[in-house]
Amino acid sequence: MRLETLGFSHVAEYVGGKADWVAHALPREGERASIAYASDLADGDPPTCALDTPLSAVSQLLAQSSYGYCLVVNQDRILLGRVRKSAIADAEPTAPAESVMEPGPSTVRASTPANELAERLAGQGLHTAILTTPRGRLLGVFHRDRLERGRGTSH
Numbered sequence: 001m002r003l004e005t006l007g008f009s010h011v012a013e014y015v016g017g018k019a020d021w022v023a024h025a026l027p028r029e030g031e032r033a034s035i036a037y038a039s040d041l042a043d044g045d046p047p048t049c050a051l052d053t054p055l056s057a058v059s060q061l062l063a064q065s066s067y068g069y070c071l072v073v074n075q076d077r078i079l080l081g082r083v084r085k086s087a088i089a090d091a092e093p094t095a096p097a098e099s100v101m102e103p104g105p106s107t108v109r110a111s112t113p114a115n116e117l118a119e120r121l122a123g124q125g126l127h128t129a130i131l132t133t134p135r136g137r138l139l140g141v142f143h144r145d146r147l148e149r150g151r152g153t154s155h
Contacts, residue, residue, distance in 0.1 A: 038117045039110030041147055042131050042140035048073050049097050051080065056093035058083055071130065071138060072101050079130065079138045081105065107132040110139050118147045 003011045047061050047070045058070050062085050072081040081101035091100050108117060108129040117129055121144045131139040 036114040036147070037110060038108060038112045038114050038129065038131055038142045039139060041114050042110070042142045044140040046071055046138075046141045048077075048138070049083065050074070051096060051098040051101070053097045054093065055083075055088050055091050055095050055097060055100065058097050059085075059088050059093070062088075067141075070097070071105075071141075072097055073138050077138050078136045079105070079107065079132050082130075105130055107136075108142065109134065114142070114147050117142060118144045 047065045047067050049058050049061065049070045049072055051072060051074075053072075062068070062070055068085045070083045071079060072083060073079055081098075081103045082105040083097050083101050087100040087102075106129075108131055110131050110133070121127065121129060127144050129142045129144075131142055133139060
């Protein structure tokens with residue numbers, strides 16, 4: 001409403017806010033438009049499976065991947081949990097992913113500046129962060145080393 005009182009005639013309300021805007025890779029303007037956000041450097045296609053995916057299939061998926069885990073999502077790509085490769089080793093191959101899943105892994109918003117996220121991950125001894133929209137839809141996985149390689153450093 002304030003923009004309209006200032007004379008702007010084409011004003012729209014974006015209910016999702018900045019985090020949702022950035023998560024959908026929409027154009028950015030302003031002083032911070034050139035800042036790299038976590039979503040800019042994320043792998044948008046990490047290994048995923050459903051709650052009922054047999055662990056034998058999850059194991060095969062991870063054998064062909066550089067990831068040590070599979071992200072469990074529903075049909076709308078809402079993040080439900082994570083299955084670590086180590087949890088599959090002693091499990092029944094026909095058991096569903098849900099049986100060894102860690103529910104609700106920590107996530108980060110796509111609008112987090114990449115530099116800040118890399119520093120936070122380094123401080124915690126972590127290398128990756130799962131990115132979701134504010135509603136929990138999986139966007140991808142941010143890899144700290146991608147940013148560090150771009151700066152010419154490695155950890």
